[in-house]
Amino acid sequence: DQQVKQNSPSLSVQEGRISILNCDYTNSMFDYFLWYKKYPAEGPTFLISISSIKDKNEDGRFTVFLNKSAKHLSLHIVPSQPGDSAVYFCAASALSGSGNTGKLIFGQGTTLQVKP
Amino acid sequence: GAVVSQHPSWVICKSGTSVKIECRSLDFQATTMFWYRQFPKQSLMLMATSNEGSKATYEQGVEKDKFLINHASLTLSTLTVTSAHPEDSSFYICSARDLGGRFYEQYFGPGTRLTVT
Numbered sequence: 138d139q140q141v142k143q144n145s146p147s148l149s150v151q152e153g154r155i156s157i158l159n160c161d162y163t164n165s166m167f168d169y170f171l172w173y174k175k176y177p178a179e180g181p182t183f184l185i186s187i188s189s190i191k192d193k194n195e196d197g198r199f200t201v202f203l204n205k206s207a208k209h210l211s212l213h214i215v216p217s218q219p220g221d222s223a224v225y226f227c228a229a230s231a232l233s234g235s236g237n238t239g240k241l242i243f244g245q246g247t248t249l250q251v252k253p
Numbered sequence: 254g255a256v257v258s259q260h261p262s263w264v265i266c267k268s269g270t271s272v273k274i275e276c277r278s279l280d281f282q283a284t285t286m287f288w289y290r291q292f293p294k295q296s297l298m299l300m301a302t303s304n305e306g307s308k309a310t311y312e313q314g315v316e317k318d319k320f321l322i323n324h325a326s327l328t329l330s331t332l333t334v335t336s337a338h339p340e341d342s343s344f345y346i347c348s349a350r351d352l353g354g355r356f357y358e359q360y361f362g363p364g365t366r367l368t369v370t
Contacts, residue, residue, distance in 0.1 A: 146294075173361075178344075178363075178364060178366065179363050179364060180257070180259075180346050180348070180361030180362045180363045180364050181297070181346075181361045182361070183358065183359075183360075226296065226297065239285065239350060239359070240287060240299055240302055241287075241299070241359060242299070243289075243296045243297045243298075243299075244296060245295060245296045246294075246295075246296060
């Protein structure tokens with residue numbers, strides 16, 4: 138039962154253009170969402186997050202949008218740079234649930250390639 | 254800040270032997286650490302939640318007698334793969350939650366590549 142899904146395994150974008158990575162979730166108890174970037178043979182690094190009480194959070198070139206009714210979130214990177222090429226994971230957590238440990242449920246990841 | 258290290262970064266062992274992987278938070282205290290496993294081109298699968306001074310909480314389907322977790326201090330958690338078999342070959346990643354930080358923030362280690370021959 139995949140509670141967090143990233144249906145696009147890969148995405149290729151030209152440098153300078155916008156990259157849009159999508160993520161869907163099924164568990165309505167999730168109230169916090171995060172995006173991580175991962176290079177091969179390394180651990181994920183935190184990019185940006187959003188609480189379910191918001192629908193947008195922006196940090197420099199990175200913006201995350203949340204559509205609660207559709208159980209969908211997306212990460213926008215603009216402008217995209219070759220150094221952004223990596224695997225991007227979205228993750229979700231149910232922070233306000235009783236007895237929660239803050240554990241994260243990850244999607245399958247999307248490999249982004251930004252071409253010079 | 255918020256650096257997590259793992260040791261070893263890679264290990265090759267023979268089938269039937271045990272392997273210990275260490276996860277350390279270098280510049281913060283972590284009452285909670287998480288252990289993940291990643292198969293090639295797949296997601297990070299949470300194996301267990303490790304709490305300092307208490308027993309780990311394992312996710313459904315994870316054998317606790319095979320994957321022994323010890324969280325003896327606020328900066329160290331260990332994962333021991335006992336009687337390893339080739340199907341245990343994988344990339345193991347730990348993360349730590351900063352005791353003084355935001356509840357949802359986890360900092361990940363660089364991972365350990367385990368190959369069982």
